Amino acid sequence: MTKAPAWFDITARNAERSRRFYGELFDWEIAVDESMNYGLTSTADGVPGGIGETGDGSPHPAGVVLYFPVEDLDGAVARAERLGGSIAVPAWELPGLGRMAVILDVDGNRIGLWQR
Structure with a gap:
């Protein structure tokens, strides 16, 4: 695999409950940023990620999204659309990240793209 996942995101209906579940299931340390209600995982091995909460008006429904690294986000989104995919959440900036x-994708699976 030339493009391994760079990040995972678990979006839950109840983030606190979900963080407790995954923390105990996988023995993850999770640091919660209360201002965003988002917990960053600290895993011994593997892909880094976080657990957040969805709600009314959120573009992120409950579920898991793997983010794959791309060098040109706009180009990758356009390529996905040419291949039959569509945009679920338009590009947004993560300051400093x-x-x-x-x-x-063509089957409706949510896939994240990340340009660092």
Whole structure:
């Protein structure tokens, strides 16, 4: 695999409950940023990620999204659309971390793209 996942995101209806579940299941340490209600995982091995909460008006429904690294986010989104995919969440900036977008593949699966 040339493009391994760079981040995972678990979006839950009840983030506190979900963080407790995954923390105990995988023995993860999770540091919660209360201002965003988002917990960053600290895993011994593997892909870094976080657990947040969805709610009314959120573009992120409950579920899991793997983010794959891309060098050109806008180009990758356009390529996905040419291949039959669509945009689920338009590109947004994470100050100091890069830009992300979420697309739907040809089967409706949510896939994240991340340009650092």
